[in-house]
Amino acid sequence: MAQAPMEEEECPELIPIEDQEVAGEEAELSHGTKIPVTIITGYLGAGKTTLLNYILTEQHSKRIAVILNEFGEGIALEKSLAISQGGELYEEWLELRNGCLCCSVKDNGLKAIENLMQKKGKFDYILLETTGLADPGAVASMFWVDAELGSDIYLDGIVSVVDAKYGLQHLTEEKPDGLINEATRQVALADLIIINKTDLISQEELNKIRSAVRSINGLVKILETQRSRVDLCEVLDLHAFDSLSGISLQKKLQHVQTTHPHLDKSIVTVTFEILGNTTEENLNEFIQNLLWEKSVKDKAGHPMEVIRLKGLVSIKDKSHQVIVQGVHELYDLEETMVSWKEDDERTNRLVLIGRNLDKDILKQVFIATMTEKQENS
Numbered sequence: 001m002a003q004a005p006m007e008e009e010e011c012p013e014l015i016p017i018e019d020q021e022v023a024g025e026e027a028e029l030s031h032g033t034k035i036p037v038t039i040i041t042g043y044l045g046a047g048k049t050t051l052l053n054y055i056l057t058e059q060h061s062k063r064i065a066v067i068l069n070e071f072g073e074g075i076a077l078e079k080s081l082a083i084s085q086g087g088e089l090y091e092e093w094l095e096l097r098n099g100c101l102c103c104s105v106k107d108n109g110l111k112a113i114e115n116l117m118q119k120k121g122k123f124d125y126i127l128l129e130t131t132g133l134a135d136p137g138a139v140a141s142m143f144w145v146d147a148e149l150g151s152d153i154y155l156d157g158i159v160s161v162v163d164a165k166y167g168l169q170h171l172t173e174e175k176p177d178g179l180i181n182e183a184t185r186q187v188a189l190a191d192l193i194i195i196n197k198t199d200l201i202s203q204e205e206l207n208k209i210r211s212a213v214r215s216i217n218g219l220v221k222i223l224e225t226q227r228s229r230v231d232l233c234e235v236l237d238l239h240a241f242d243s244l245s246g247i248s249l250q251k252k253l254q255h256v257q258t259t260h261p262h263l264d265k266s267i268v269t270v271t272f273e274i275l276g277n278t279t280e281e282n283l284n285e286f287i288q289n290l291l292w293e294k295s296v297k298d299k300a301g302h303p304m305e306v307i308r309l310k311g312l313v314s315i316k317d318k319s320h321q322v323i324v325q326g327v328h329e330l331y332d333l334e335e336t337m338v339s340w341k342e343d344d345e346r347t348n349r350l351v352l353i354g355r356n357l358d359k360d361i362l363k364q365v366f367i368a369t370m371t372e373k374q375e376n377s
């Protein structure tokens with residue numbers, strides 16, 4: 001089974017809303033009161049809306065706000081919601097019997113989140129469906145750069161729904177400008193992949209699409225579904241971007257393997273481990289050369305293109321492990337709660353997903369940056 005080794009985890013409890021209201025401003029500072037947002041992405045028709053409708057109508061104890069970017073057909077909700085004319089932003093929020101809030105918008109998910117935040121206290125989780133052709137990296141980036149948004153909510157994870165029947169076709173589609181196609185980006189950036197519509201394919205085809213997905217993203221957890229029926233625990237509270245993931249990430253990173261090109265011009269996952277310490281300055285330099293300057297090249301001289309970067313590193317003089325998160329050109333370093341026990345176990349483990357990635361060269365560049373500065377000091 002192509003699944004990451006984390007599925008025994010218990011479904012975390014959400015914080016009761018009463019506590020949040022009482023806690024007030026003080027609690028604002030703590031991570032606990034921020035509302036998690038999960039981005040649901042996936043190619044046109046893959047089953048995103050089906051997934052969100054399933055969650056909205058399913059019995060569960062959570063109060064989830066769902067932002068659909070358009071309406072699915074034949075759902076119970078449809079009766080109670082008037083679809084806006086002319087495609088302008090539709091902002092009416094509906095409270096459902098199971099405690100969910102639902103809103104349907106066209107295009108502007110972020111505006112919807114801002115409106116939603118005015119209803120603070122009525123929900124404790126946000127699911128946001130992006131349009132099928134959206135680059136989830138661009139949406140994810142907003143949460144990092146928009147400080148106002150970032151004080152109320154945090155990005156929990158990116159879930160990509162893959163069409164079991166047409167997924168391979170989407171992944172191999174060539175863009176005329178040589179850019180990485182949307183379907184591949186969505187798989188590369190995902191923290192969870194749902195291969196949906198398995199009823200439409202044979203076991204053999206399922207194996208094919210699963211290994212294609214795995215070849216792109218060696219880190220991601222993969223689920224297989226019909227009608228996007230998943231256990232909510234598997235989708236929510238992934239903590240894929242925050243330092244809380246330090247502990248589980250450590251275990252997870254150890255299972256990641258460098259993947260091999262599967263599709264033409266394919267995106268791969270590269271992972272490596274280097275013992276010792278780096279410094280914050282060195283690490284920034286390494287990442288910026290890679291993500292910003294694009295000065296790190298493969299053997300053929302092509303610049304390496306990194307879509308997703310994740311890692312746990314050891315920074316000199318820091319007692320705790322530092323988590324590295326990168327999406328396209330944005331990245332972030334954050335100290336985790338996991339401390340280094342003994343100095344001799346200090347190590348740096350990185351996972352990079354992208355194009356033209358050469359593991360040996362990446363290792364050399366990383367090691368070179370470490371030693372260079374050590375000589376200077």
Ligand SMILES: Nc1nc2c(ncn2[C@@H]2O[C@H](COP(=O)(O)OP(=O)(O)OP(=O)(O)O)[C@@H](O)[C@H]2O)c(=O)[nH]1
Binds near residue numbers: 046161
């Ligand atoms: N056979 C089959 N059809 C499915 C399954 N899941 C969803 N569908 C159908 O696939 C179609 C597209 O599903 P949606 O949930 O609207 O997909 P979407 O990703 O939201 O689509 P866009 O928003 O248009 O990008 C609908 O007609 C669904 O009923 C499944 O597991 N099997």
Ligand SMILES: [Zn+2]
Binds near residue numbers: 050129
């Ligand atoms: Zn949809």
